[in-house]
Amino acid sequence: MDIGWYLAVSAIVFAIGAGGVLTRRNPLVTLLCLELMLNAANLALIAFSRMHGNGDGQVFAIIVMVVAACEVTVGLGVIVAMHRRRLPIDVDELRELHG
Amino acid sequence: MQTLAWLVLILPLAGSLVSALGFRALVRVSPRLPGVVGTVAIAGAFACSIGLLVKLQDLPADGRQVVFSAWDYVVTGGVDARLSILVDPLSVFMALVVTGVSMLIHLYSTTYLLSDRGYARFFSYLNFFVFSMLVLVLAGNFVILVAGWAFVGAASYLLISFWYRRTTATSAGIKAFVINVVGDVGIVLGTYFIFRHSHTLDFLGTFSQADKLPQGSLTAGLILLLVGAFAKSAQIPLHTWLPDAMEGPTPVSALIHAATMVTAGVYLIARMWPLFEQAPGAADVGSAIGLVTLLVAGTIGLVVTDLKRVIAYSTMSQIGYMIMAVSSGVYVGGLFHLMTHAFFKALLFMAAGSIIGAMAGEQSLDRMGGFRRAMPFTFLCFVVGGLCLAGIPPFSGFFSKDEILSFLGDRGGWYWALYAGGYVGALLTAVYTWRMIFRAFFGEPVPEAAELERGHLHHAEVHVNPANGEVEDTDVGFPGPDHHIAERSLPMKVAMGLLAIAATVGGVLQIPFGATDAVDRFLAPTFAGSRMFEGVHPSDGLTLAGMVLGAAIGLLGIAIAYHVWVRRPGTSAAIQARFAGLHRLFVNKWYFDEAIDALLVRPAAWLGRFFAQTFERLVVDGTLVGGTTGVISAASATVRRLQSGFVRAYAALLLVGLVAVSLYFLLQT
Amino acid sequence: MSAVLFFIAGLGAVAGALGVVFLRNAFYSVLALVCHLLSLAALFLLLDAQFVAAAQVIVYAGAVMVLYVFVVSYVSDASAAMPVGGVGRTTGYLFAVALAAELMIAMLGSGLKAIDSRGAHFAAGFGGPGQIGELLLTKFLFAFEAASFLLLMAAVGAVVLARRRGGVVEEPGRPVLSVMDLIREDNLGSMAEAVNAGHGGER
Numbered sequence: 016m017d018i019g020w021y022l023a024v025s026a027i028v029f030a031i032g033a034g035g036v037l038t039r040r041n042p043l044v045t046l047l048c049l050e051l052m053l054n055a056a057n058l059a060l061i062a063f064s065r066m067h068g069n070g071d072g073q074v075f076a077i078i079v080m081v082v083a084a085c086e087v088t089v090g091l092g093v094i095v096a097m098h099r100r101r102l103p104i105d106v107d108e109l110r111e112l113h114g
Numbered sequence: 115m116q117t118l119a120w121l122v123l124i125l126p127l128a129g130s131l132v133s134a135l136g137f138r139a140l141v142r143v144s145p146r147l148p149g150v151v152g153t154v155a156i157a158g159a160f161a162c163s164i165g166l167l168v169k170l171q172d173l174p175a176d177g178r179q180v181v182f183s184a185w186d187y188v189v190t191g192g193v194d195a196r197l198s199i200l201v202d203p204l205s206v207f208m209a210l211v212v213t214g215v216s217m218l219i220h221l222y223s224t225t226y227l228l229s230d231r232g233y234a235r236f237f238s239y240l241n242f243f244v245f246s247m248l249v250l251v252l253a254g255n256f257v258i259l260v261a262g263w264a265f266v267g268a269a270s271y272l273l274i275s276f277w278y279r280r281t282t283a284t285s286a287g288i289k290a291f292v293i294n295v296v297g298d299v300g301i302v303l304g305t306y307f308i309f310r311h312s313h314t315l316d317f318l319g320t321f322s323q324a325d326k327l328p329q330g331s332l333t334a335g336l337i338l339l340l341v342g343a344f345a346k347s348a349q350i351p352l353h354t355w356l357p358d359a360m361e362g363p364t365p366v367s368a369l370i371h372a373a374t375m376v377t378a379g380v381y382l383i384a385r386m387w388p389l390f391e392q393a394p395g396a397a398d399v400g401s402a403i404g405l406v407t408l409l410v411a412g413t414i415g416l417v418v419t420d421l422k423r424v425i426a427y428s429t430m431s432q433i434g435y436m437i438m439a440v441s442s443g444v445y446v447g448g449l450f451h452l453m454t455h456a457f458f459k460a461l462l463f464m465a466a467g468s469i470i471g472a473m474a475g476e477q478s479l480d481r482m483g484g485f486r487r488a489m490p491f492t493f494l495c496f497v498v499g500g501l502c503l504a505g506i507p508p509f510s511g512f513f514s515k516d517e518i519l520s521f522l523g524d525r526g527g528w529y530w531a532l533y534a535g536g537y538v539g540a541l542l543t544a545v546y547t548w549r550m551i552f553r554a555f556f557g558e559p560v561p562e563a564a565e566l567e568r569g570h571l572h573h574a575e576v577h578v579n580p581a582n583g584e585v586e587d588t589d590v591g592f593p594g595p596d597h598h599i600a601e602r603s604l605p606m607k608v609a610m611g612l613l614a615i616a617a618t619v620g621g622v623l624q625i626p627f628g629a630t631d632a633v634d635r636f637l638a639p640t641f642a643g644s645r646m647f648e649g650v651h652p653s654d655g656l657t658l659a660g661m662v663l664g665a666a667i668g669l670l671g672i673a674i675a676y677h678v679w680v681r682r683p684g685t686s687a688a689i690q691a692r693f694a695g696l697h698r699l700f701v702n703k704w705y706f707d708e709a710i711d712a713l714l715v716r717p718a719a720w721l722g723r724f725f726a727q728t729f730e731r732l733v734v735d736g737t738l739v740g741g742t743t744g745v746i747s748a749a750s751a752t753v754r755r756l757q758s759g760f761v762r763a764y765a766a767l768l769l770v771g772l773v774a775v776s777l778y779f780l781l782q783t
Numbered sequence: 784m785s786a787v788l789f790f791i792a793g794l795g796a797v798a799g800a801l802g803v804v805f806l807r808n809a810f811y812s813v814l815a816l817v818c819h820l821l822s823l824a825a826l827f828l829l830l831d832a833q834f835v836a837a838a839q840v841i842v843y844a845g846a847v848m849v850l851y852v853f854v855v856s857y858v859s860d861a862s863a864a865m866p867v868g869g870v871g872r873t874t875g876y877l878f879a880v881a882l883a884a885e886l887m888i889a890m891l892g893s894g895l896k897a898i899d900s901r902g903a904h905f906a907a908g909f910g911g912p913g914q915i916g917e918l919l920l921t922k923f924l925f926a927f928e929a930a931s932f933l934l935l936m937a938a939v940g941a942v943v944l945a946r947r948r949g950g951v952v953e954e955p956g957r958p959v960l961s962v963m964d965l966i967r968e969d970n971l972g973s974m975a976e977a978v979n980a981g982h983g984g985e986r
Contacts, residue, residue: 029883034878048803073920087851106762
């Protein structure tokens, strides 16, 4: 298939992920949607790497995976801490940090 | 000669600093030491002035105006401000008068204020005053003149408020200072008006261009300078501070408010004669104000009951004569009268101090009487001073006053009005002077006089402020516990005696009909080229008529005073009842204080209150400060609503931003 | 053949994504994401990125998703059904659609000719672990080291976040003095006062 098709899939998945971030109230699902966006970016990177014919994009994608893993770690740690303190696991309820 | 000139200035300043810095140390050595330091400093300055006189006479007649410059302040951009002094006959004349009289007053004060806790402070201030006055008279350019002018005002304030815990004294000091500041503003503005056309601040440079200065600016500038002269010399309408200034100790009144500071205006007009002769309008203003002052002050002097205030109004009146004289071109007459007036007025004030001492601080004529037998020396001094003031020959006051009036008569035209007014004023002068003398020394001795005849000086058990009866103590800031009279104090006697001799024989310097004209010849180099100086000479007939008229009026005045206050004691009460309206006008000092209060003080106070309460509250705090903060608070409140704490909103903003940026780049390509 | 595989994997990816967003239960969303990740791995294979595909399955689908499953189980309360959205739900969807449209336009309208091709000619070993390893240790060494540092920080952060602690404990009645308390004047509205007032107010 042409590279363009892969990019189209990447764009659609990215947009779906963005919609999920804007819409879902459960912070866990928000993080999942963030993962969707990261993966879409990975797909685009791999596609371009294939397009150019060198491995730079793939290395970039691996680093992105590392970052995603770290982010998930810390994010889930925050959610666990929230659960420990008996706070509601709802993004709309937690809005004390305002001006 | 340059050394002598600078020493004249430096010695009083050094005396002031020594007394100021060492006030504790000096008093521990000897209680009189600050006084001795002060007197010696001024004596040194006097000796240097005599040296200057001698050296000046050695110079050729057309080279007797010498300028010495110590350093430059600002000499660039069209301004030439230097620390320069002008040594010429006029300034040496003034320096001699100032240092001579103040030397004797310092001598008098060494005893007069001996028990006062502020003894050293007094001499420091007094020396500083003499220094300032010498700066003023020796100034060689407008900058130093203004500096001296301001210093003299400051010294006057310090000395009037010398007994600073007395509210009447401090109020008087503030009043004097504020009115003097009005004069200072006039001098500075006047200087500007003249400077912008002459382009030099130097006196001699300005005078050489006198005929090239445009008339309008020159007249305006000179009238502003006259405002300064009137404030300093207590002429109407800036005269209200002088009677109140009698709150200061008597030596202060003698030195500043009789002999020296108030003559600064006369000196100014005489010094600026080239400019005044080019602007006759300004000169006429000076003459007119001088006439009005001498008459008004004379009328007020007839009714005041405070001894020092009588002498103060007499000073105002005599300065009116001098201002009238120098404004009308009678320079020698005015300056000679300045010198003789310094002698006999200082003498009168010193003698008044002696009587006030005998009365333990009481100054009201109503409570005095019959001191003739108790205080013969003081009485003699009063008589000498009174005869000079009334213009009786052969005393000095007669020659100086008649010289002024006969020269005025010679000028003719509207100056005859000045001539007539001058003689009316002379009559008033004689009357109020001898009223004072007769009331204080004749009649039944009051209890204090009787006590003194028995050999005991009256002491007050409770010290009070003579003006308003407030109880005081004798600690620092109030007069000391002891009072001194001339009869018991040698320094006071020496000082008063020397002044009495000078007042008596001083007339010999300038006897008319060409007998002697020492003052005239001495001052000639300063006034060389003056139309008035060279052109106005009264004829012998006019001079003789004037002398006879003057002597007659003086004797008439003494006779009237004798009749009203000695022969028929009830006469003055009868006259008061008959002319009650006039009496009220004179007693209220022609309502000048009330007028100034209504016209200037109240509106200023109202303006201040308005700004403090209303303007400050509404405009500054409300609109400017409150408005600014309000706008900023509202703006930040609006912006703050973006920070909702709502995570999805933040994500939405992020995405919107991303979309917008990519759209921008997309549209570009 | 590859086209068929592409369409299957692509549909799987999109379906998984939609499942993540629209499924109510968080657990189901996790499972949908796993499906999406596996489809993505297939797509990577189609693009000759073998190593990345393997890493995707092992690391992402294997480790990260397992972590997610643990946390979702720990945190989720079965009775609490979280409604989707709330405020601004439609706007969110609209944004997503707008974003998709824009990205498609960007992609289609770009002048990149190579998009229409199947990719450049590549050497053997492309996408293999050897090539990736070599790149990581030579050209992208700094990124490699930084990534490892990042992993370290994440690990420490996770430990810190998850440990039991109850907040700053202040013994009542024993205020802690500092030099600033001695120097600073009272009632000037400083930050320290605000903090202390908050603490005092709470107690």
